Amino acid sequence: MTQIHPQRFIAEVVVTCDTANTVYTPGIVDIEDGRIRWVGPKEEAPAKSATMHETDIGGLLMPGLVNSHCHTPMTLLRGVGDGLPLQEWLTEAMWPREGLMTSEDVWWGMTLGSAEMLESGITTSCEMYLFEETVVEAVQQTGARLVITPVVISESSRSLKEHIADLTELHNRHHNPAGRTTVGVAAHSAYDLGIDPVAELADLGRSLDTIFHLHLAETQQESTDLERRFGQSIARILYDHGVFDGRVLAAHSVWVDQTDIELMADTGVAVAHCPISNMKLGAGIAPLVDLRTAGVTVGYGTDGPASNDSLDLWEEVKIAPLLARAQALDSTAITAAETLAMATREGAAAVGLNDVGSLVSGNAADMIRVDLNQNTFVPVTSPDELIAHLAWSGSNRLVTDVWVAGEQVVVDGKVQTVDTERARAQVQERARRLAGS
Numbered sequence: 001m002t003q004i005h006p007q008r009f010i011a012e013v014v015v016t017c018d019t020a021n022t023v024y025t026p027g028i029v030d031i032e033d034g035r036i037r038w039v040g041p042k043e044e045a046p047a048k049s050a051t052m053h054e055t056d057i058g059g060l061l062m063p064g065l066v067n068s069h070c071h072t073p074m075t076l077l078r079g080v081g082d083g084l085p086l087q088e089w090l091t092e093a094m095w096p097r098e099g100l101m102t103s104e105d106v107w108w109g110m111t112l113g114s115a116e117m118l119e120s121g122i123t124t125s126c127e128m129y130l131f132e133e134t135v136v137e138a139v140q141q142t143g144a145r146l147v148i149t150p151v152v153i154s155e156s157s158r159s160l161k162e163h164i165a166d167l168t169e170l171h172n173r174h175h176n177p178a179g180r181t182t183v184g185v186a187a188h189s190a191y192d193l194g195i196d197p198v199a200e201l202a203d204l205g206r207s208l209d210t211i212f213h214l215h216l217a218e219t220q221q222e223s224t225d226l227e228r229r230f231g232q233s234i235a236r237i238l239y240d241h242g243v244f245d246g247r248v249l250a251a252h253s254v255w256v257d258q259t260d261i262e263l264m265a266d267t268g269v270a271v272a273h274c275p276i277s278n279m280k281l282g283a284g285i286a287p288l289v290d291l292r293t294a295g296v297t298v299g300y301g302t303d304g305p306a307s308n309d310s311l312d313l314w315e316e317v318k319i320a321p322l323l324a325r326a327q328a329l330d331s332t333a334i335t336a337a338e339t340l341a342m343a344t345r346e347g348a349a350a351v352g353l354n355d356v357g358s359l360v361s362g363n364a365a366d367m368i369r370v371d372l373n374q375n376t377f378v379p380v381t382s383p384d385e386l387i388a389h390l391a392w393s394g395s396n397r398l399v400t401d402v403w404v405a406g407e408q409v410v411v412d413g414k415v416q417t418v419d420t421e422r423a424r425a426q427v428q429e430r431a432r433r434l435a436g437s
Contacts, residue, residue, distance in 0.1 A: 006032035007406070008054040010042060012372060013386060015062040016359040017344040021337045023383040029061055031365040034405035039359050057369055057401070062340075062390070063357050064123025064145075064366040064402065065313045066347030069213075069251040069272030069301025071129050072117070073109035076101070076431050077306040086219050086281045094306065095155065097434040098130070105430045106131040110138035112423040115415045116311045118144055120396030123366040123404050126249070126272070126301070126351040128186045128213055136174055136181060143409040143417045145366060147351045148174070149186035149213040149249075152193065152201060160197050164204055171208050180405055182352065184211035184249075190234055191222045199241045206246035211352040214243075216250035217260075219283045235260035244269050249350055251301060253291070254284040261287070265294040270350035273342070275320045277303030288324040289333050299347030312396045317343050321391070336384075336391035365406040371398045 007030070014027025016039060028045045030038040030052070038046055048054060074094070081093025106129070117125055124145040127135055132150035139146040150170060152163045167185055175183040185205040187198045198214065205212030216235065217223065223234035230237045235256050238244060244267035251272040256264070264271070273286050291298055300316040302308050320342070321334035348357030355363045376393035380386050402410035409417055 006030065006037065006049060006052045008045075008048060008052050009061060010054065010056040011061040011369070012058050013060040014039060014359060015060060015340075015387065015390065017063050017340055018358045018360050019345075021341075021387065023386065025383070027061065029359060029365075029367065031403075031406045034365055034407070036359060036361055036363050036365050038361055059372050059400065060370040060386075060390075061359065061367055062370065063344045063359055064368050064404065065121050065343045066299060066351065066353075066357055067117060067122045067125040067302055067311070067313055068249070068270075068299030068347045068350045069274055069303060070113075070125045070127055070311070071304030071306075072113035072125060072127055072311065073101075073106045073129055073131070073135065074304035074306040075113040075116070075427055076105060076109040076434060077304075078309050080306055080435075086283055087222070089281060089307070099155070100434050101131070103131045103134040105434070106134045107138045108423060108426040108430060110135050111142060111418055112420070112427050113305060113311055114139055114142040114144050115418040115420050115423060116305075118142060118402050118404075118410050118415050119399065119413060120312045120314065121368040121370075121399040121402060122311065122313055123368070123402060124348065124351070124353065124356055126184075126213065128188075128251070132170055140181070141417060142415070143180075143404055143407060145180045145353075145356065145364075145404055147182050147184060147211070147353070149184035149211065151186040151188050151213075152197070153188045154192045154194075160200060164200070167204060168208070171210065175208075175210065182210070183208075184213055184352065186213040189215040189218075189222070190226060190238060195226065195230075195237060195241055198238070199243055202243040202246055202248070205248075209247075211247045211249050212243070213249045214251065216253050217255040218252035218278070219281075220255050233257065233260050235263055239263045239267065247352060249352075251303075252278060252283070252286065254278055254286045256287065258290060261290055261294045261296065264291075265296050268297075270297040270299065272301040272350060273298050273320060274301040274303040274308075274316070275323055276315055277301075277307040280309075281307055285323050285327060287327075288320060289328050289330075292334075292338070297346055297350050298342050299350035300343050313343055314394045314396055317394060318392055336388040339391050340387065365403055367403050368399050369401040370394070371400050374398060
């Protein structure tokens with residue numbers, strides 16, 4: 001939606017999450033036509049235009065969070081299969097119920113999950129799921145930003161050729177980098193589809209100049225057969241088959257070694273790091289420090305709400321660097337500013353967006369307001385302390401207002417675009433049907 005009037009927001013603090021980690025106290029963000037026209041300290045603000053609306057909102061303004069790997073319609077399956085290892089969890093708990101889902105089920109699951117994310121400050125999610133048209137329609141309703149990567153799985157009744165035709169058509173219809181929806185390509189995994197289909201889908205991603213999204217090395221055992229057959233790690237196998245030649249987003253990347261990491265860094269493969277899901281499923285801990293040291297772009301993902309079980313990226317912001325520090329026995333391994341970057345600008349880069357994730361002139365006006373009137377945000381004697389408070393004490397409950405492309409979609413903690421009470425009731429009813437109860 002295009003704004004009628006330009007807007008000026010005055011905040012007690014503006015945390016830009018730019019490459020210099022700039023903080024303005026107090027700060028101003030000017031927005032016009034859904035984009036940031038100026039950001040900086042209040043005392044240096046340009047003169048207002050006659051049509052500009054000014055709002056002193058107090059609190060802290062920062063970019064919206066970016067969820068770089070998610071299966072949000074799995075709100076319908078939240079809590080199912082708890083305690084199962086990944087493969088059993090998929091085959092015994094997830095896939096049987098997902099096989100019963102209708103497009104209407106997915107619409108309600110995506111709608112409820114999108115509302116949950118918006119209320120927690122997530123303005124962008126990268127979705128890997130089925131019923132892709134329905135997912136797009138649901139997020140167009142909620143007003144969030146969407147990177148949709150329709151997934152191809154081995155259980156599909158359609159041929160790979162049919163999938164490629166459908167994906168190309170969806171891309172032609174909905175891919176709009178200037179808007180709120182971009183379209184990528186996804187393969188569930190090499191262990192599910194096999195190497196050749198994955199390579200063919202990666203080639204489609206390159207031909208469309210869009211991201212190719214897949215699960216990679218989530219568990220230690222998943223690719224054993226392929227690795228035995230080819231005599232290489234799964235990352236090396238994919239590299240040798242040209243899969244890493246395009247813009248690749250590899251979810252999880254838990255079981256990659258230093259040689260794999262160097263291949264990924266050299267080819268520009270980005271990683272969606274999902275530590276809470278990995279811990280819940282007992283999959284392991286990704287080598288976050290090694291990935292970043294090698295120059296791999298890393299964003300945070302919640303994974304699906306059936307394996308997390310919340311869609312609250314603030315938990316990843318805190319837990320990921322703490323795990324990394326514990327692994328490295330080094331309290332400096334990941335800083336507060338670095339973990340915020342992975343939830344914002346680096347997450348945006350990982351999912352293929354170059355104008356989201358930081359409050360800088362020209363970027364999309366995706367931003368959130370955080371309430372500073374909290375015990376955990378006291379004291380503040382320097383900008384570094386404020387960044388530390390965001391990293392270690394930030395929470396979805398502190399997010400009061402959210403804007404996507406300059407449109408306010410959350411006001412006083414409540415999403416404005418979804419009847420959440422009805423959505424909860426719909427998801428509850430449909431989940432019971434899928435459970436056979």
